[in-house]
Amino acid sequence: MEIPRGLRTYIYDQSARKRWVEERLLKVFFRWGFQEIVTPAFEYLDTFSEGGNGVSTDRVFKFTERGTGKLLALRPDITPQIARTAATLLKDSPKPLRLCYCGNVFRSADPGSGEGQELYQGGIELIGLDSPEADAETIAIAVECMKELGLDGFKVAIGHMEFIKGILSDARLNEGLQEEIKLKIQKKDASGLDDVLSRCPIKNEKKDGIRKILNLFGGKEVIDKAREIADNPVSLRAIDNLRKVYQMLTVYGVDDSVLIDLGEVRGFGYYTGLIFEGFIKGLGSEICGGGRYDNLLERYGAKIPATGFAVDINRIIDVLEKEKKGKSDFMIDYIVIDFRDDKKIAQEISHRLRERGYKVARDIIKRELLDSLKYAENMNIENAIIMGTGDIKEGEAVIRKISTGVEKKLRIEDL
């Protein structure tokens, strides 16, 4: 039986790795004083379209509500749901709110695209502050998550939505040209950018300024270079904001994981200020990303600034799988094999070991010892406890380590 493309079933080491990643992410979030929120897997489509979450509406799975015919949508993104909750249910709660989550999101993908249709994400939202402190805290947590997951060579690239926006709107270019320019800059496509600029009715000086954005990538020094290009109050404020956040990141001691990339423009429609993406060595696509979204909550009825980020759990699982790292202990400690008809002792031993925290399966099928041992090997079981066969006397048991075959005889009461 076939299952739809872009969906995965996780089992054994895969589910163990997924759980390991999620537990570690939540541990970091909790440590920073964030509290969990669990939102429904679907809502009215309005929640997401009004949120302008940048996942185009035709990638949202839609269906109708029984009795009303209203359009429901599988969530393509959890941030709009938390924004909705913060702007309604938690509107009058003191701020800031520190909320975190782990869950799945859904994005319809074309056949052959190879894209996942169900993605797992963990993330935080820091709601109620528009200060650089809040942006810095968010980035510091992202860096700590990657350290906690043991991902080496992790870098965060920081950009700012307002920097380019200021330069382009100062040039009084129409929306279409602005979007074309942004796309070329994001793709670091110099000749493509020249092409677009040749069609722009602006001074050569201004064109030079726009071309220089392509080089605004690197360390702290990029902030000063950007300051020189900024020829309008919006871009200047953006650079000032970026500088303050960077300073705070040195207080957090994470500045060595941080790059500046002012050509970066995140796709999601709701970002308004500082944005960032996280990368690791050898993986082209980002494994986390986020930023400031000061206008999103207003769409749900309360003008409250906010920032946050989400981690792409699927990609992290893939990386850890390749490096054979990071999975919770999914091995079963013991299988209890008792050949006698009376299962009381087998059950008592299993119970006693479980009480002490061990994972114990009982071999409740009649078969040869060899078959049971082969089963144990296949099913990730570490040791067998064998009773009631061969030269194992009443009151005795043999513990066999499956991987080595080493056996040890002992009295049952000593187990």
Next chain:
Amino acid sequence: MEIPRGLRTYIYDQSARKRWVEERLLKVFFRWGFQEIVTPAFEYLDTFSEGGNGVSTDRVFKFTERGTGKLLALRPDITPQIARTAATLLKDSPKPLRLCYCGNVFRSADPGSGEGQELYQGGIELIGLDSPEADAETIAIAVECMKELGLDGFKVAIGHMEFIKGILSDARLNEGLQEEIKLKIQKKDASGLDDVLSRCPIKNEKKDGIRKILNLFGGKEVIDKAREIADNPVSLRAIDNLRKVYQMLTVYGVDDSVLIDLGEVRGFGYYTGLIFEGFIKGLGSEICGGGRYDNLLERYGAKIPATGFAVDINRIIDVLEKEKKGKSDFMIDYIVIDFRDDKKIAQEISHRLRERGYKVARDIIKRELLDSLKYAENMNIENAIIMGTGDIKEGEAVIRKISTGVEKKLRIEDL
């Protein structure tokens, strides 16, 4: 902004309680040697309709797949997905498989029904064995789950699909009458049952036998009473099977939590043998349920017997909420409030405490101390660490317990 009926957002103590329940369930499942499986939130509708899972098809949320137009369905039940995986991906794995899960299922509900449309379930599937040992293990785990959750007065009512089936098919009644009779018996509706029986073309002796099923509810003695009524090989085998399972439950020491209820017929279409439901004092509806489904895997291509059960996490959360029990520690240990401009020390202290496992929020907003303390009280924060204000000297901090207001001054290096 409105959200659809029958959906919940969990926050603060609610999400903490949900997490607490799920962690405890998985702990029990793992302890018994079960391993986690994570299945996709939706699949082709076929997986569920072929599974005959008893959730009527019009309660399944359906939508179409991009590019193919095929019907997709939000899973109304996780068991068919695991059965599918076991019959395909894990077909050649040695048996038994011990698989467990925690996840959400979706069931479209009528307006005004008050029913949830997204339900959380945790459960196990023990696949590959048709022996009473497997049924007994499943029930023993259900009992242990309820103990682990601290639910008092928990009882499991055990029934058997084949017992009534044998009696009714022996009576050669048509399908319609059989269904009517089953429904009346399930509802323990004696006069309704009389009504249906008056329309049945069978001997009075047989009618008396069917009426007696209503009384087949109680302790171990019910097994003997049922033995007397069983007038056909199918029912006799069912009783024999039930007796063996019951005997094993005494080995597990859980027989005092077990009742026999031979009038019980679970709604789900795929059950074939021993079935059970779990109840707690003061709650009318069951909080867990399951049983044997020996024909389900065949629908996905492999004839393999299986048994399992699922826990209704939403109902358990409601019960624990009412009793003010069972939630993971969601309180934040400290809020660090530093009135000085240089945040280095505040950040260092926060970092140090987080390293030691504490949950620490920093107060990164400029406001009066009183406002910060009010915030802490509202946001489930236990202690405030205050620096740089009033008579608190350089190098000193005050720790204030929010609930009592008791303060203690100490040197920052001793924190």
